[in-house]
Every structure is written in C-alpha cells, then in structure tokens.
Amino acid sequence: MTDNPQSHVRVEDGVLRIAVATAEHGTSLSPAGMEQGIAALREAGPEIGAVLLVGEGANFCAGGNVHGFASADDRGAHLLDIANLFHDFIREIAAVDVPVVAAVHGWAAGAGMSIVLHADIALGGPATKLRAAYPSIGFTPDGGMSWTLPRVVGIARAREIILTDAVIGADEAVRTGLLSRLVADGEIQSEALRLARTLAHGPxxxxxxxxxxxxxxxxxxxxxxxxxxxxxxxxxxxxxxxxxxxxxxxxxxxxxxxxxxx
Missing domain, CATH: 1.10.12.10 (Lyase 2-enoyl-coa Hydratase, Chain  A, domain 2)
Structure with a gap:
C-alpha cells in the first residue's frame, strides 16, 4: 500500500486508514475507496492493529451517488453492482480481527450510516447527523442496516428510524448507541486517530x-x-x-x- 494523492488507504503507526467518501460527488460513497479498502483489509498483516474509517470532505459519507444512479442505462444492474461492491467491503470490515474506529463528522446518511453501524467505536461531534435516507429516494436499505440497526436500538425503534427517515442528531445518536461519544467537531478525526493508534498498540x-x-x-x-x-x-x-x-x-x-x- 502506497501513500499517494490518489490512494484512499494508507497505513500510519499500525492504523489502516480508509477513506469511505471524498469531496467528489458530494461526499457520496466512493467505489474506489471500497475497492482499495477491500484489497487493503484482505492484505492486512500483523503490522495492522486497528482500522480507521474516515470521510474526506464536508461529511463522513452522505450516501450513494444518486446522480450516478439516475444516469445509469440500467439502474437495477447499476445498483446491484454498487451494492455487491459495498457489501464485500462490509464483509471485510466485519471479518477483520482488529478494532474498527469511525470518525463521523457532518452527515452519515444512507450508506454512511450503514458503515457507522459496523464500527466498534464511532466518534462524532455536536454537528454530526445520521439519517437512513433510503426512503427519501424510494429505496430499501443496504450495507446491512436492516441487520445492524435492530441489534443496536431494537426492532421497533429501527423500523421507526428507517420508515420515517428520521434525522438523528449527535446527542440522540449517543443516547441510542449509534455513536460511542462526542468530541469537538474540529477534533473528530484527530481524536479517532489517537484512539485507533492506542488500540493498534494494545493486546x-x-x-x-x-x-x-x-x-x-x-x-x-x-x-x-x-x-x-x-x-x-x-x-x-x-x-x-x-x-x-x-x-x-x-x-x-x-x-x-x-x-x-x-
């Protein structure tokens, strides 16, 4: 793994950092981030002691690239390809033997919220917001949200959150267990990296x-x-x-x- 401007992954002091979204396409889920993340997770050896999930841009991840969905010649086939790639990434995150930390700034909507639910520890800030987002474009969830969310908040609350497309603020996200804790908005990534480094050098x-x-x-x-x-x-x-x-x-x-x- 090389640290270069085109890379969505890099290793720093035992921490595998993966950018799940970038400023491109409104911080939507990055296919390149998924592909590179999958490869990096599969190749990870004992030098990797923790995984850090981040977004590069205004948000952690604002969901899928809806403009890309709209312009696809075959929307069903296009969404199936994206979902399969995304789910391969989720499977690797679930299978990795080291702690997974998410630095959740801004919005974590749709696929972004799904990713947050797979982190062992998710840090946010006062401005962090989560939203299922799928009903707003007439979609059902992916990324395992229909599996993880009921296990975090209970089946009845999960149904309400997804069906009403509720916007969940930072304080409520901590109360319900969607986020682990809050730090200052400008310190989310630095604190998440500090935590990931600590875990990377632990047992x-x-x-x-x-x-x-x-x-x-x-x-x-x-x-x-x-x-x-x-x-x-x-x-x-x-x-x-x-x-x-x-x-x-x-x-x-x-x-x-x-x-x-x-």
Missing part, C-alpha cells in the same frame, strides 16, 4: 477474541455463550498476549503487547 489477540465473542453472541443462548467464553479465556491464558498481560501485572510493569503478535 490485539484479545481484541480479536472480544470482537468474535460479541458478534457471535446474537446467535447463541446464554448457556452456549458461557461455554464459548470459558474456552476463549482458557485459550487466552496461554496465548502470548495473555501470558505477557498476567506477567506484567504481577511484575508491576507496563505490558509489551508486541510479544503477542506474529
């Missing part, structure tokens, strides 16, 4: 296990989850990360999490 093996446990919990009973947790914490105890964490605690020193990477 990455433990983070991978945590992500799997949480994401898979929806498909298990409590008893099944307890069995999986017992097996996971037992495996953690003999992993390089777990050994180093316990030894560092007993020896009253800061752990060297690099020992848990391969």
């Amino acid at each position: 990455t093996q433990a983070y991978a296990g945590i992500r799997r446990l949480v994401s898979d919990s929806m498909h298990r009973s409590l008893s099944e989850q307890l069995d999986v947790e017992a097996a996971a914490i037992s495996a953690s105890a003999t992993s390089p990360t777990g050994v180093e964490g316990v030894d560092a605690f007993v020896e009253k020193r800061r752990p060297d999490w690099s020992l848990g990477r391969n």
Whole structure:
C-alpha cells in the first residue's frame, strides 16, 4: 500500500486508514475507496492493529451517488453492482480481527450510516447527523442496516428510524448507541486517530477474541455463550498476549503487547 494523492488507504503507526467518501460527488460513497479498502483489509498483516474509517470532505459519507444512479442505462444492474461492491467491503470490515474506529463528522446518511453501524467505536461531534435516507429516494436499505440497526436500538425503534427517515442528531445518536461519544467537531478525526493508534498498540489477540465473542453472541443462548467464553479465556491464558498481560501485572510493569503478535 502506497501513500499517494490518489490512494484512499494508507497505513500510519499500525492504523489502516480508509477513506469511505471524498469531496467528489458530494461526499457520496466512493467505489474506489471500497475497492482499495477491500484489497487493503484482505492484505492486512500483523503490522495492522486497528482500522480507521474516515470521510474526506464536508461529511463522513452522505450516501450513494444518486446522480450516478439516475444516469445509469440500467439502474437495477447499476445498483446491484454498487451494492455487491459495498457489501464485500462490509464483509471485510466485519471479518477483520482488529478494532474498527469511525470518525463521523457532518452527515452519515444512507450508506454512511450503514458503515457507522459496523464500527466498534464511532466518534462524532455536536454537528454530526445520521439519517437512513433510503426512503427519501424510494429505496430499501443496504450495507446491512436492516441487520445492524435492530441489534443496536431494537426492532421497533429501527423500523421507526428507517420508515420515517428520521434525522438523528449527535446527542440522540449517543443516547441510542449509534455513536460511542462526542468530541469537538474540529477534533473528530484527530481524536479517532489517537484512539485507533492506542488500540493498534494494545493486546490485539484479545481484541480479536472480544470482537468474535460479541458478534457471535446474537446467535447463541446464554448457556452456549458461557461455554464459548470459558474456552476463549482458557485459550487466552496461554496465548502470548495473555501470558505477557498476567506477567506484567504481577511484575508491576507496563505490558509489551508486541510479544503477542506474529
């Protein structure tokens, strides 16, 4: 991966930064960002400890390129291609073993809101707004919104948010769990990068296990989850990360999490 003006991805201090939208086409979802993001996520090795999702422009991501939809010769085929590309990106985000942080400034609408819902930690600011946006152009959701949103806010609230195309302000987004917390509008990306860097140099093996446990919990009973947790914490105890964490605690020193990477 090279850091050049045409690249939507770059690696900085263990953080894989992916621009999901740019100022082009009104900060709509970037196909190039999706393609490059997919490739970067698939190629990511142990040098990558966190993923940072950003928008480059006035917004995080204002949705799909509606003008592009309108000008397509075959709108159905065009939307299917876009959705499949977008969903390949979402699948890679869901499958990655490291924490995913989103820096959500301005609008996160349509596809942008869908992306936010897949982040482990999403930071916004007082001016951040989220909106399903699909009904406004007569569309149904993509990007997994119909799957993630009910799991965050409940089925009834998810139906209301999508059907009424509600604009969700920053404070409400935090209250409902769509955003993790707010920082000053001008500090969203810098704080998200600081957080991603911190996570990138943390116990990455433990983070991978945590992500799997949480994401898979929806498909298990409590008893099944307890069995999986017992097996996971037992495996953690003999992993390089777990050994180093316990030894560092007993020896009253800061752990060297690099020992848990391969």
